[in-house]
Amino acid sequence: MASYRFLLLSSLGSLPLALAHPGLNIVRAANTTSVGPSVASNATVPATATAPANVTAPPVVTYSTTQAHTPFTGVPTTTGALTAGPVGPGIAPQGINPTATTYPSDGQLHNPQPGPYIPAGGVGTNGETPVYNAKSDFDYESLALALYQEYIELDLFHDGLARFSAEDFTAAGLTAEDRFLIEFMADQEVGHATMLTNILGAEAPRQCNYIYPYTTVSEFLDFCQKLTRFGEAGVYGFLSHLDSREAATLLTLSITTEARQQMIFRQFEGLFPMPVWFEVGVPQSWAWTLLAPYISSCPENQTRLAWQNFPALSILNQPNPVRINGAEAWRETISNGTNALNSTAVPSSQTCLNSDTVGVDCSPAITHNRTNPLSWPGREVYLSWEAPGQPVGPNNSYVTSTNAGAPKYVAWVTQLNVTYSELTLNGSRAGSTIQPSVETYAGDPAINGTVFIAITDTDLYVTPFNITMLNPHVVAGPALYQSG
Structure with a gap:
């Protein structure tokens, strides 16, 4: 019979447990999980394999499909994100690591190969048994x-x-x-x-x-x-x-x-x-x-998170995909932040749900092209946002906050780009901006699909790998903008 190995992850048990089974090699311990190596080099694997009989699948988490879906009405016993003192001042930009550009990238091999057809380098490639746990x-x-x-x-x-x-x-x-x-x-x-x-x-x-x-x-x-x-x-x-x-x-x-x-x-x-x-x-x-x-x-003693909750951001003229001309929408959302569409606010004469006209029809389909785009470069986008200090989340136990200065820009975060447009204020927590015209590469409009926007106090240069550096400069948001 062929040798089979199954990836069974478990955090059960307080003592290490070795479980032997034909083709199974599992190590279990409290809060750690490891999986044995691949089939040993001296194993014989027939060309036609037969699955082992009576293999019990690992259990799944327990869950309910009859939740109450009602708002929280009590008083939170804990407020704020999870913290551990002392809290430092934040992460300062360090510039480019000198070793980051030393590899010649010329298509040649520059170090001895650890094995046939194996180039040197990589992370987790030294033969150690992987352990599937949190390490920080x-x-x-x-x-x-x-x-x-x-x-x-x-x-x-x-x-x-x-x-x-x-x-x-x-x-x-x-x-x-x-x-x-x-x-x-x-x-x-x-x-x-x-x-x-x-x-x-x-x-x-x-x-x-x-x-x-x-x-x-x-x-x-x-x-x-x-x-x-x-x-x-x-x-x-x-x-x-x-x-x-x-x-x-x-x-x-x-x-x-x-x-x-x-x-x-x-x-x-x-x-x-x-x-x-x-x-x-x-x-x-x-x-x-x-x-x-x-x-x-959430249940009592639920694991809390350390992440920040920013003030909520609303898009007043969020494009509405169920409109024939989605860009004509005004206050047609049912929530801030996600800015999900409101279908009941659209007059029947303006809905595209029941149309059979190509370019207008927005019924479920593998794909549709719309005659009227949901948004375009140069479109004015109107925004409003909440003040910090609002209770939010499980048991109203988290509090929105910002470390930013005065609102000046809108950051458009999409694909490989973070692009900024100037914010024109209209009151202390409202304003407008112009949707930028930017391409990821020639022929690919960067702002398309469901994109993220946020109000910031500066136009900090960040890239996909270090975008968290923008967090201290977020005044409000993010919000999801339905650009296409």
């Missing part, structure tokens, strides 16, 4: 944030299916097969939550109670599209910075599924599925700012 506070807090995200998606997809009838979905252009796809995406989140829980250990965050702003299927789909957008982008922002390369590998395998979910929801609401050349990454505090308002309450 940064790791734990980042992975915990990702787990909060997986749990809300698990609940969100179930809630939409439970809240709306089959007739409601049919009226929105979705069939029973489409509903099954949403159910399957909820099942995917069970796996993602299980994987992250096993990496984090016994103190991993658990499922919470959530509140959602949507009242129609179209609003549900748009909210899902935007929530999966910042869930995906929030992981891309920290993935390459994790100390645990092993955990990063597993998270990569889950977040690529999340990217597919975001594309599916774009198709469900009649948007072009992938109107960009590159997906964007944003800091953890940006993702937590967008996520936290939809968490009503």
Whole structure:
């Protein structure tokens, strides 16, 4: 019989446990998980393999599909983000590391090869057995944030299916097969939550109670599209910075599924599925700012997060994808931050949901091209934002804050770019700006799809790898701008 190896991650048990099984090589310990090496070099693997019988799959996390979805009404017993003193002054720019540009990059090999067909270098390539755990506070807090995200998606997809009838979905252009796809995406989140829980250990965050702003299927789909957008982008922002390369590998395998979910929801609401050349990454505090308002309450002694909650940012003329001319929308959103669309505010004569005209029709489809773009370079965008100090998130126990100075710019974070436009103030917490005209590379408009914007006090130069340097300069936001 062939030798099989299964990646079974577990944080159960307080004592190391070696489990022997034909083809199975697992080591379990409290809060750590390791997986044995690949098939030994002296193993014989037949050309035709037969799966071993009676292999028990590892268990998944427990979860509920009957959450109350009611606002929190109590008094928080703890407020503010998780902290550990002393807190330093922040990260100062250090310039370029002198060793960063020493590799000649000439296509030749410059060091002895550790084995046949293996070039020298790489991280985690020295033969050590990988251990899939958090290796720093940064790791734990980042992975915990990702787990909060997986749990809300698990609940969100179930809630939409439970809240709306089959007739409601049919009226929105979705069939029973489409509903099954949403159910399957909820099942995917069970796996993602299980994987992250096993990496984090016994103190991993658990499922919470959530509140959602949507009242129609179209609003549900748009909210899902935007929530999966910042869930995906929030992981891309920290993935390459994790100390645990092993955990990063597993998270990569889950977040690529999340990217597919975001594309599916774009198709469900009649948007072009992938109107960009590159997906964007944003800091953890940006993702937590967008996520936290939809968490009503969490279990007692829930693991808290260290990330910042910025003041909420609203887009007053957020383009509305269910309008024939989406750019004509004014105050047609049901939430700030995500700025999800309001479908009931659109007159029946202006909706594109029931049209069969090419270029106008925005019913669910593999792809649509719109005659009227949702936005364009030179469009004036009107914004308003909250003052800091607002309670938000689980049990109203987090508080929005900013360390920035006076608002001066709008940062447009999309694909490989962070582009700034000047902010014209109209009061203390309102203003407007002009959508920039910028390309990632020639032929690729950088501002397209669902992008992130934030109010800042400076036009700091940052790139995808160090975008967190912008956090001290964020006055409000981020907000999701539906540019295409």
